[in-house]
Each structure stands twice: as structure tokens, then as C-alpha cells.
Amino acid sequence: MENQSYAVATQTIAFATFMVAILRLLPTLQRALKLAKLPSSGSNPSGENQRAYFLKYTRKLYRDGYRKLKNSAFRMVASDEIDYVVVSPRFLRELKSLPDDVLSVNKGVEKLLESHYTSQRIDLPVMIKTIKTDLTPALGRLNDGISEEIDISLERFLPSSEDCTSVVVYKMVAEIVAQVSGRVFVGPELCRNPEYIEHSINFTRELMDAANAIKRMSPWMRPFRAGRLPELQRLRSRRERVSEFLRPIIQERNQAGSKPDDMMQWVMGRDTSADFDTLVSGHLLLTFGAIHTTTAMVTNAMFTLAVAKEYISPLREEIRSVLASNDGRLTPRALQQMVKLDSFMKEVNRWYPHTVVTFRRYVQKPITLSNGQYIPAGVIIEAPSDAINFDPDIHTDPHTFDGSRFYKRGQSADPGKISRSQFVATNEEDVSFGLGRHACPGRFFAANEIKIILARLILDYDVAMPEGLTERYSNIEFEKNMVPDATKMLIFKRVQGEKL
Structure with missing residues (x-):
């Protein structure tokens, strides 16, 4: 009798466990069934x-999928x-206006950075508010200081010799951008x-190293093994050291009567209740968004100029002309007048973006698109920005680099x-900078910074490939990320008689 009761109890527990498992899996199964109705690409x-195949051929897979299923x-x-779920440009107008409780940009970025494991905070609205309300309107006031800091950093990190000098470009540009930002x-x-x-440069690198190490790991193993990854341990150590570095600075600002005119102080003034962890996390988030994207853009431009020298003379002439008409100062007005440089930058960014996709959003509530396609909750939608950049219906002869493309179009x-x-x-x-109210808020600051750095480099230096190389360095691709090779060198030589 006792054995029979035990058997019944065991069966009851097993059945209950089975039912709990079914109920927990049911939403996943329902989502899978609904997703199965959408066409697929990338197998x-x-x-x-499949995971290794996707990581290796990501860019090609998105381009192929877009070409076959672009509508x-x-x-x-x-x-x-x-x-x-990859969405065509035709749907972006209807999607960009959906509220955050339907499409969450924060949860989309959290997945990009594997925040569940890296502990990188994303939901810091005070940072976005401060960039939009304090930083962007202040660019006119800050521009002289930015220009001055670029001069100081170039003298510090770029050899001043008039002889030919080999320079590891990414490292040099990263140091300049870190100081100027x-x-x-x-x-x-x-x-x-x-x-x-050093913290500004290496935090972002170590954050992405940790996120990429997690992405290489089987999803089933991440909860058990991710925490022991050496990349994740290095990131934790970095965050601790940054906290200790910033602690006395934040404490001093809390006690001082004077208020510096910089981003950290604007954040502290805008959110007086922000605790130490919020201020440090906000600063790290700001660093992540600013340093390496700007560095990559400048490096890509210099790599391109080293093999496409036909652009140097017209760009130099434009820079000289704009400076002459603006009392030798790179004011916001002067930067706006550099339309050929702006076009060259945009074409470089079209060819060498930092990511395959943008407009990442986590779907929190189901969506029915205007063509009737149903997208369930619990997935991430994204726009194939790299594939769009090479769409012949949008760009004439898209596989030809034309630094004047957008100048002529304008x-x-x-x-x-x-x-x-x-x-x-x-x-x-x-959609290189996203779209709608969540488009990159710091792009105006970044554009000014990039233009001033490039204007100085183009006017003051000749640049060439080393050892007689004639082809541009290839960028490094991993999953959805694309970056210039941080180990490659260019030959810099100061142009006699030029000085910005």
C-alpha cells in the first residue's frame, strides 16, 4: 500500500513537472509557429x-536575403x-512611430551587448536627454574648444617630423578621439x-570582446559558462577600475561650488538624484557610443584616401577656401560649408559601416505590417542597413566608390x-544612424569632430600605403560588426607650408 501511494505521488509530481515545462515552452512554440509563416533566409x-555559418558569413547572408526578399x-x-526578423525600408515609416511599449530600442541594444551577462546598463534616459538638450545645442559654443583639443592631441599623438613616418592609424586616431571627446x-x-x-579606449574594446565571446558560445551553455569567460572577467575588472578612477572626481564635483561646462556636470545637474553607479554607467555608455565609432570612421576615411588620392586635392582646396571665408576658424558654419568633405565621409560610411544592421528593436507586443505579415512578440526586428546601402534602386552604380556621390546628389x-x-x-x-526619435542623438557632435580631425589631417599631411601596397586594407568582420584593422599602418608626411 505504501509503495502504491509512493508510486502515485511520483507519477503526480512527474505529470505536474511535465505540465509546467509544457506551459513554459508554450509561448516559445506559439512564437515559432507564427514565425514559420514568414519567409526565411540564411540557412x-x-x-x-548553423551558428558558425551565420557568424562567418553574416554580411553576405543579410545582403542575399534582402536581394531576394526586399519587399x-x-x-x-x-x-x-x-x-x-529583417524588415524592408518600405515598413520603416510605419514602425518608427510605434511606442516603446511595442518596440523597445533599449532591449534591442541589450541583446547586442549581451547585457544579461556583461551587466552594461542601457536604460539611462538622462543621458539621451542631456545629449539632445545640452550637448547638441552647445556645439556652437564648444566648437573652438574641440578644435583646440584636436590641435593639442594631434601634436601629442602624431609625429611632427617632416620625414615619412609609419603610423598605426587606428591607435593614433583612438587616442585623439578619446582626448577630444x-x-x-x-x-x-x-x-x-x-x-x-586608456580607460576610454579599452572599455569599449573589452565590452565588445566580452559580448562577442558570449555570441560565439552555444546559447544553451551561456547561463552555465559565460560568467567564467576571461573576456567577461577582464570587463568586470575594467569597470571596477573606471569606478575607482571616477569616484574622487564625482565626489569633488558634488562638494565644489563651481560647475564645469561639460557633459558629466550637465548630467549631474539634470538628475540631482543620480547615484554614483548611475553616473559611472552613464559615462561608460557615453564612451561606448562615442569613441570607437568615431575612430572607425576617421580610420576608414584615411585608409580610403591612401589609395584614392584623386580626392585629396579637391578636398584640400575646399578646406582652404572655407577657412579663408571664415577667418581661419572651423566654426559650425564653416563645417557646414565643407560639402565635398561631407559627401566623402558619407560615401566612406556607406561602404564601410560599423554594423550590418541598424534600427534594432525588441518586439514587446505583436505587430501586423501593412502588407499583412504578422510579427510576434519576443523577437528582434532590424533593418539591413548595409544591404540597403548597396541597393541599385536607391544608389546608382552602388558597387562603385564615388566620394562625390552625395555632393552631386545635393x-x-x-x-x-x-x-x-x-x-x-x-x-x-x-538608416546608418538609425531612424525616428531613437536615431543616434550624438551624430551631430560626432560629425563635427570627424570633420575637424579629417580637415586637419588632409590639409597638413600626405598619406600613403606602406611598402608599395596599392589596395585598401580590408575591414575585419565578425557577426554583425565591421571594423578597420587596428594593426595596419599608413605613411604620414607633413605637407610643407600647410598648417590649419
């Missing part, structure tokens, strides 16, 4: 290791712990501190459409 034709939404077979973020004294510059456009050809433009056919 490994050999049927082997619909489709599933990208990534074999990740979450499903990805730091001038705006934490002020002129701290931004030149070698420890501050010259021939209706006055109301000229802005669509600018580097900072966002629209349904150009």
Missing part, C-alpha cells in the same frame, strides 16, 4: 553548424537564443590624463531634399 546549405519581412536564421565629457584637464584616455536635389544627402541625415533609405 546553411550543408545543414552543419517583405523575413526571418534571418542565426541559431541564437532569440529570433531576428573627453574635453566635452569631463573637461580639458581630465581628458588629457593618460589613465582616462547639388541637383530640390532645396527641400538637400538635407537627405548630408552625413547626419536619417530617412527610410539611409
Whole structure:
């Protein structure tokens, strides 16, 4: 009798456990059934290791999928712990206006950075508010200081010899960008501190190293093994050291009567209740968004100029002409007048973006698109920005690099459409900086910084490939990320008689 009761109890527990498992899996099964109705792209034709196949051929897979299914939404077979739905530009107008409780940009970025494991905070609205309300309107006031800091950093990090000098470009540009961005973020004294510059450069690299290490791991193993990854341990150590570095600075600002005119102080003034962890996390988020994207853009431009020398003379002439008409100062007005440089920057960014996709959003509530396609909750939607950049219906002869492409388009456009050809433009056919109210808020600061750095480098230096190489360095691709090779060198030689 006792054995029979035990058997019944065991069966009851087993059945209950089975039912709980079914109930927990039910939403996943329902989502999978609904997703199965969408066309898919990216499957490994050999049927082997789909995750490794996706990581290796990501850019090609998105381009192929977009070319075949550009007028619909489709599933990208990534074999990740979450499903990805790629949306055509035709749907972006209707999607960009949906509220955050339907499409969450924060949760989309959290997946990009694997925040569940890296502990990188994203939901910091005070940072976005401060960039939009304090930083962007202040660019006119800050521009002279930015220009001054670029001069100081170039003298510090780029050899001043008039002889040919080999320079590791990415490293040099990263140091300049860290110092110059730091001038705006934490002020002129701290931004030149070698420890501050080292933290600014290496935090983002170590964050992405950790996120990529997690992405390489099987989704089933991440909860058990991710915490022991050496990349994640290095990131934790970095965050602790940054906290200790910033602690006395934040404490001093809380006690001091004077208020510096920089981003950290604007954040502290805008949110007086922000605790230490929020201020540090906000600063790290700001660093992540600013340093390496700007560094990559400048490096890509210099790599391109080293093999496309036909652009140097017209760009130099434009820079000289604009300086002459603006009393030798690179004011915001002067930067706006550099339309050929702006076009060159935009074409470089079209060819060498930092990511394959933008407009990442986590779907929190189901969506029915205007063509009737249904997208369930619990997936990430994304726009295939790299594939859009090479769409022949959008760009004439897209596989030819044309640094004057957007200059010519702007010259021939209706006055109301000229802005669509600018580097900072966002629209349904150009989502490099995102789209809608969540488009990159720091792009105006970044554009100014990039233009001033490039104007100085183009005017003051000749640049060439080393050892007689004639082809541009290839960028490094991993999953959805694309970056210039940080180990490659160019030959710099100061132009006699030129000085910005």
C-alpha cells in the first residue's frame, strides 16, 4: 500500500513537472509557429553548424536575403537564443512611430551587448536627454574648444617630423578621439590624463570582446559558462577600475561650488538624484557610443584616401577656401560649408559601416505590417542597413566608390531634399544612424569632430600605403560588426607650408 501511494505521488509530481515545462515552452512554440509563416533566409546549405555559418558569413547572408526578399519581412536564421526578423525600408515609416511599449530600442541594444551577462546598463534616459538638450545645442559654443583639443592631441599623438613616418592609424586616431571627446565629457584637464584616455579606449574594446565571446558560445551553455569567460572577467575588472578612477572626481564635483561646462556636470545637474553607479554607467555608455565609432570612421576615411588620392586635392582646396571665408576658424558654419568633405565621409560610411544592421528593436507586443505579415512578440526586428546601402534602386552604380556621390546628389536635389544627402541625415533609405526619435542623438557632435580631425589631417599631411601596397586594407568582420584593422599602418608626411 505504501509503495502504491509512493508510486502515485511520483507519477503526480512527474505529470505536474511535465505540465509546467509544457506551459513554459508554450509561448516559445506559439512564437515559432507564427514565425514559420514568414519567409526565411540564411540557412546553411550543408545543414552543419548553423551558428558558425551565420557568424562567418553574416554580411553576405543579410545582403542575399534582402536581394531576394526586399519587399517583405523575413526571418534571418542565426541559431541564437532569440529570433531576428529583417524588415524592408518600405515598413520603416510605419514602425518608427510605434511606442516603446511595442518596440523597445533599449532591449534591442541589450541583446547586442549581451547585457544579461556583461551587466552594461542601457536604460539611462538622462543621458539621451542631456545629449539632445545640452550637448547638441552647445556645439556652437564648444566648437573652438574641440578644435583646440584636436590641435593639442594631434601634436601629442602624431609625429611632427617632416620625414615619412609609419603610423598605426587606428591607435593614433583612438587616442585623439578619446582626448577630444573627453574635453566635452569631463573637461580639458581630465581628458588629457593618460589613465582616462586608456580607460576610454579599452572599455569599449573589452565590452565588445566580452559580448562577442558570449555570441560565439552555444546559447544553451551561456547561463552555465559565460560568467567564467576571461573576456567577461577582464570587463568586470575594467569597470571596477573606471569606478575607482571616477569616484574622487564625482565626489569633488558634488562638494565644489563651481560647475564645469561639460557633459558629466550637465548630467549631474539634470538628475540631482543620480547615484554614483548611475553616473559611472552613464559615462561608460557615453564612451561606448562615442569613441570607437568615431575612430572607425576617421580610420576608414584615411585608409580610403591612401589609395584614392584623386580626392585629396579637391578636398584640400575646399578646406582652404572655407577657412579663408571664415577667418581661419572651423566654426559650425564653416563645417557646414565643407560639402565635398561631407559627401566623402558619407560615401566612406556607406561602404564601410560599423554594423550590418541598424534600427534594432525588441518586439514587446505583436505587430501586423501593412502588407499583412504578422510579427510576434519576443523577437528582434532590424533593418539591413548595409544591404540597403548597396541597393541599385536607391544608389546608382552602388558597387562603385564615388566620394562625390552625395555632393552631386545635393547639388541637383530640390532645396527641400538637400538635407537627405548630408552625413547626419536619417530617412527610410539611409538608416546608418538609425531612424525616428531613437536615431543616434550624438551624430551631430560626432560629425563635427570627424570633420575637424579629417580637415586637419588632409590639409597638413600626405598619406600613403606602406611598402608599395596599392589596395585598401580590408575591414575585419565578425557577426554583425565591421571594423578597420587596428594593426595596419599608413605613411604620414607633413605637407610643407600647410598648417590649419
